[in-house]
Amino acid sequence: MFAAAAIALGFLLLPIVAIFARVSPGKLVAQLSQPVVTDALVLSLKTSAIAQALVVLVGTPAAYVLATRRFPGRSLAVVLVELPLVLPPAVAGIGLIAAFGRLGLLGGTLDALGVQVGLTQAAVVIAVAYVSSPFYVRQAVAAFEAVDPNLVAASRTLGAGRARTFFRVVLPLARRGLAAGEALSFARGLGEFGATIMFASSLQGVTQTLPLAIYHEFALDFTTALAMSALLVVVSGALLVALRITLQWQPSKPTSRFLFAPSR
Amino acid sequence: MKLRVLAAAGAVGLAAVSVALAGTSQARKAPHLTVFAAASLTNVLPQIDPHGRYSFGGSNMLAAQIEQGLPADVFASANTSLPWQLHRKGLVTRPVVFTSNRLVAVIAHGDPKHIGSVQGLEKPGLRIVMAAAGVPVGDYTRKVLARLGMSDLVGKAVSQETDVREVLAKVTLGEADAGFVYATDAKPVAGKVSLLGIQKSAQPQVLYAAAAVKASTHLQAAKAWVNKLLSKPAQTKLRAAGFLRIPH
Numbered sequence: 001m002f003a004a005a006a007i008a009l010g011f012l013l014l015p016i017v018a019i020f021a022r023v024s025p026g027k028l029v030a031q032l033s034q035p036v037v038t039d040a041l042v043l044s045l046k047t048s049a050i051a052q053a054l055v056v057l058v059g060t061p062a063a064y065v066l067a068t069r070r071f072p073g074r075s076l077a078v079v080l081v082e083l084p085l086v087l088p089p090a091v092a093g094i095g096l097i098a099a100f101g102r103l104g105l106l107g108g109t110l111d112a113l114g115v116q117v118g119l120t121q122a123a124v125v126i127a128v129a130y131v132s133s134p135f136y137v138r139q140a141v142a143a144f145e146a147v148d149p150n151l152v153a154a155s156r157t158l159g160a161g162r163a164r165t166f167f168r169v170v171l172p173l174a175r176r177g178l179a180a181g182e183a184l185s186f187a188r189g190l191g192e193f194g195a196t197i198m199f200a201s202s203l204q205g206v207t208q209t210l211p212l213a214i215y216h217e218f219a220l221d222f223t224t225a226l227a228m229s230a231l232l233v234v235v236s237g238a239l240l241v242a243l244r245i246t247l248q249w250q251p252s253k254p255t256s257r258f259l260f261a262p263s264r
Numbered sequence: 265m266k267l268r269v270l271a272a273a274g275a276v277g278l279a280a281v282s283v284a285l286a287g288t289s290q291a292r293k294a295p296h297l298t299v300f301a302a303a304s305l306t307n308v309l310p311q312i313d314p315h316g317r318y319s320f321g322g323s324n325m326l327a328a329q330i331e332q333g334l335p336a337d338v339f340a341s342a343n344t345s346l347p348w349q350l351h352r353k354g355l356v357t358r359p360v361v362f363t364s365n366r367l368v369a370v371i372a373h374g375d376p377k378h379i380g381s382v383q384g385l386e387k388p389g390l391r392i393v394m395a396a397a398g399v400p401v402g403d404y405t406r407k408v409l410a411r412l413g414m415s416d417l418v419g420k421a422v423s424q425e426t427d428v429r430e431v432l433a434k435v436t437l438g439e440a441d442a443g444f445v446y447a448t449d450a451k452p453v454a455g456k457v458s459l460l461g462i463q464k465s466a467q468p469q470v471l472y473a474a475a476a477v478k479a480s481t482h483l484q485a486a487k488a489w490v491n492k493l494l495s496k497p498a499q500t501k502l503r504a505a506g507f508l509r510i511p512h
Contacts, residue, residue, distance in 0.1 A: 102438035118439035119391065119422045201393070201423035201434065216426065219325040220398050222332065 019229050031227035039205040040213035040228065047121060047209060048189050051128040055136050055185055060178070063140030064166070078141065085134040089194025092131055096199040100126065123200035124207050132189035136181040143177025144170065176246055183243040187236055295482040297489055298335060300326040302342035302400065302472065303427035304365065304446045308505040309340070312498045313489070322399040322427035330355060330477060337486040340474040340493075342400035342428075342446075347475045356475035362493040364508040365446045365470040367401075367408055369460040370435045370453075377441055382460045385417060385442055392417060393431050393440040396424035401431070404468045405444040411466040432457075446470065448506040469511070 020028075031037065066078055084092060098104050100117050110117065117123045147170050155165040171178075193211040200207040202216060210228055217225040299316045301309055302323045309318060316338075319326065323341040327350055330336050339356055341347045347359035371379050379385060385392060394417075395402030402424070409415050422440065425431045432449050434440040436456045450459055474493055476486035492498055503509070 097437060097439070107438070116391075116439075118437075119393070119434070201425065201430075201439075202396075203421070203423050207423070216396065219322060219328045219426070222328065 016233055019226055019233060023223055023226055027223065028227040028230050031224045032231060034224060036204055036208075036213055036217065037224065037228055037231075040208055040210045041231070043121075043124070043205065043207075044190060044209040047124045047128055048186060051125045051132065051189055052182065052186055054125070054129050055133045055189075056182060059133055059137045060140060063137050064144050064170070066137075067141045067144030078138075081137050081141075082134050084130060085138065087131075089131060089192070090198065092127070093195040093198030096123075096127060096130060096195060100199075118199060119201050119203075119207065121200075121206060124196055124209060127195040127199050128189040128192050131192050131195055132185040135188050136178075136185035139181025139184065140174070140178050143174035143181070146177065147173045179246045180243055183239055183246065187239045190235065191232070295337070295485045297337040297480075297482060297486055299338045299340060299489070300330060300334075300336040301338075301340040302326075303429040304342055304401070304449055305340055305472070306429065307452060308448070308502055308507065311501050311505075312493070316489075320427075320429075322395070324398045324400070325426060333479070335479075336477045337480040337482055338474060338476055338489050340472065342470070342472055343403070344471050344473040346400070347473045351475060354478065356477050357487060357490070359473035359475040360490050360494065361471050361473045361510055362490075363472045363499075363502045364510055365448055365472070365506075366467050366508065367404055367444055367462050367470065368447045368450055369442055369444055369462065370432065370450050370457040371442045371460060372435065372438065373456055373458050375458050379442065379460065382412065382462055383414075385460075386414060390441045391422045391439075392420060393423040393425060393434045393443040394418070394421050395428060395431055395444075396426060399425070399427060400470075401428040401444065401446065404470055407468040408444070408462055408466050411468075412462075451506045471510070472507075 062081075066074065066081070087095075097118065099106055100110065100123075101107055102111060102116060102118060117126060151169055151173070152165055155169045156162075160168065191211055192209070193215070196207070196209060197212055197215070202208045202212045204213070204216075208216065210232055214225050214228045214232075217228065296315050296317050297313075298319070299309065299313075300319050300321075303320045306318075306320045309316065319329075319336070323343060323346050326336070326339060327341065327346045330339055330350060331353070339347055339350065340362075341359075342365070344359060344361060347356055350356040351359055369382050369385065371377070377387075377390065379387065379390070394405045397403060397406065406415070406418055409417050423434060425434065428445050428449055431443040432445050432453065435443045435445075436453055442460070447459075450457060474490045476483055476490050480486045493502075
């Protein structure tokens with residue numbers, strides 16, 4: 001039994017260890033000052049920040065409605081929101097081109113407005129938001145569902161309005177679930193590759209995010225590709241630790257013990 | 265918890281078994297060679313050898329994969345420099361030049377943006393794509409533009425693609441207004457794109473070279489495969505696809 005656990009763990013960790021074992025840490029760090037790396041890092045952070053802001057701003061009220069209102073087709077809506085979660089990124093890329101591309105469903109409308117999204121930074125943001133938002137929304141739905149409706153009712157009876165109840169009662173109770181969902185969403189968005197390379201393509205400083213730069217550098221300079229991979233391992237690891245801390249903080253009222261709590 | 269560990273171990277075990285099975289079945293039968301080939305050869309190579317297993321992509325990406333030890337038997341590159349680099353590192357046999365190509369600019373069918381000629385690509389507001397430097401077609405594109413005195417277009421490109429097929433796709437999808445590809449890539453999509461010819465004096469020498477990968481377990485078969493590219497039937501198929509005779 002322990003042997004199996006050791007094999008599984010070794011299998012999962014070996015590629016990550018290999019990234020750091022191949023080249024000395026000093027050399028890896030030295031690679032990080034290259035323009036191709038700094039450009040990609042800045043672009044990744046910028047597009048992620050915009051995408052995640054959109055995800056939280058739109059996703060939070062959407063998740064609240066899905067969690068608290070009963071309307072026909074609600075379960076279907078919850079399933080549909082999660083669909084991009086299981087969609088292969090290449091399919092997302094094709095879908096985004098078919099929808100927002102110049103010859104796509106909305107292409108004519110966007111063209112008339114003088115907007116073209118394909119091959120631009122906006123395309124990166126759309127791709128990242130598309131693949132990462134379900135991670136936030138499904139977790140947010142679960143977090144809102146776990147809020148005791150009696151507390152909400154009490155707040156309303158005591159005279160607090162809907163908005164005040166939401167911001168002072170519901171949000172604080174759901175915040176750890178929301179934070180966990182956002183951490184997952186951010187991690188998934190930061191790693192986004194397939195949909196981005198198809199829909200936004202790869203231009204240094206404009207659309208070339210870290211994963212795309214890793215792919216690009218693989219053909220040119222393996223050491224630089226390793227260095228960027230190491231950087232993303234560190235960032236992802238930090239996110240994971242932050243996530244665990246968020247979830248275990250204040251053990252009095254866990255909103256969602258597991259990352260993938262079923263959203264009923 | 266125990267169940268999860270079991271499941272993980274099971275998955276690992278299954279993967280190991282399937283890898284082992286794949287290994288044995290491969291060793292017994294006549295070799296189906298794994299060919300790493302330039303993206304521009306996507307249509308023609310399976311016509312020459314339908315039994316090959318192909319991985320098409322930017323030649324520089326494929327060369328990097330061979331350097332990292334991916335199990336290719338043959339490398340067919342859209343330039344001569346990459347196979348020669350690998351040859352000097354002792355990774356592949358002496359490269360054999362087997363065909364040639366030329367560059368064209370592709371634009372939307374019927375030229376809705378009234379570009380007219382390659383020089384018309386200087387028009388402001390056009391969205392031009394090309395392959396990245398290091399990708400053979402990207403290097404050729406830079407050479408052509410330098411000879412035409414239009415190197416400023418390189419900085420204006422809205423995308424630097426990883427292989428020639430990606431460049432073509434951006435134009436056929438309408439995402440870009442123009443892109444630089446090989447004449448053979450444009451041929452099968454003649455109904456979707458229009459061509460802007462590039463004058464002979466500006467054309468780079470586009471030579472394709474192939475070599476057998478020395479680490480191949482089927483080295484003899486791989487060498488024979490490379491030589492077969494020079495045979496009459498193979499050359500006829502290359503010519504039919506629009507590839508050019510090797511210049512002397």
